[in-house]
Amino acid sequence: GIQVEQSPPDLILQEGANSTLRCNFSDSVNNLQWFHQNPWGQLINLFYIPSGTKQNGRLSATTVATERYSLLYISSSQTTDSGVYFCAVHTGTASKLTFGTGTRLQVTL
Amino acid sequence: DTEVTQTPKHLVMGMTNKKSLKCEQHMGHRAMYWYKQKAKKPPELMFVYSYEKLSINESVPSRFSPECPNSSLLNLHLHALQPEDSALYLCASSQITGARYEQYFGPGTRLTVT
Numbered sequence: 387g388i389q390v391e392q393s394p395p396d397l398i399l400q401e402g403a404n405s406t407l408r409c410n411f412s413d414s415v416n417n418l419q420w421f422h423q424n425p426w427g428q429l430i431n432l433f434y435i436p437s438g439t440k441q442n443g444r445l446s447a448t449t450v451a452t453e454r455y456s457l458l459y460i461s462s463s464q465t466t467d468s469g470v471y472f473c474a475v476h477t478g479t480a481s482k483l484t485f486g487t488g489t490r491l492q493v494t495l
Numbered sequence: 496d497t498e499v500t501q502t503p504k505h506l507v508m509g510m511t512n513k514k515s516l517k518c519e520q521h522m523g524h525r526a527m528y529w530y531k532q533k534a535k536k537p538p539e540l541m542f543v544y545s546y547e548k549l550s551i552n553e554s555v556p557s558r559f560s561p562e563c564p565n566s567s568l569l570n571l572h573l574h575a576l577q578p579e580d581s582a583l584y585l586c587a588s589s590q591i592t593g594a595r596y597e598q599y600f601g602p603g604t605r606l607t608v609t
Binding site: 416417419421426427428429431434472474476481482483484485486487488 | 526528532537538539540543545550551583585587589591595596597598599600602603605
């Protein structure tokens with residue numbers, strides 16, 4: 387099956403810093419989602435981005451499907467950004483969503 | 496509204512108990528999903544229902560029994576679980592038709608098997 391790797395696995399930032407999270411996938415995908423999982427376990431939809439670039443406030447994402455990667459940019463980080471960030475890809479059967487390994491982000495004061 | 500609800504939030508059960516997890520969505524989605532997430536791991540797909548019919552079972556043990564009574568509801572019946580089944584159980588839903596299959600997740604049920 388498809389492999390989805392994220393880097394870095396762990397990241398500690400001071401409040402106000404910027405960061406880039408990367409998602410690499412081993413095969414062609416139909417679509418890609420980015421999620422933020424908060425400390426209570428809720429998965430929050432950030433982006434649905436099969437290709438191109440999207441922005442939402444301090445967050446933006448870019449997917450280059452032909453090169454099999456996606457990037458999530460977080461600017462001016464806040465403590466509420468802490469948690470785990472997952473990318474997840476839709477392959478073959480559109481119903482099947484495969485999650486990446488995750489990036490655990492901690493934002494400190 | 497992009498809300499998926501799950502009950503209960505927390506559940507502690509013994510290995511001989513029978514319990515059920517419930518999931519509900521009112522977005523008109525015709526696909527619903529169960530995922531299992533162990534600590535410090537990504538969610539893993541368990542079951543997919545499309546138009547209220549089971550379309551994917553990822554080789555899940557029979558002690559987990561899914562049910563989709565109608566297009567808005569999804570249940571997961573639990574029986575004779577093992578301590579290693581303790582995990583966060585997540586429900587999700589999505590459209591089936593069209594090009595957008597974005598999945599939306601509920602808050603999860605944190606299950607502890609004693």
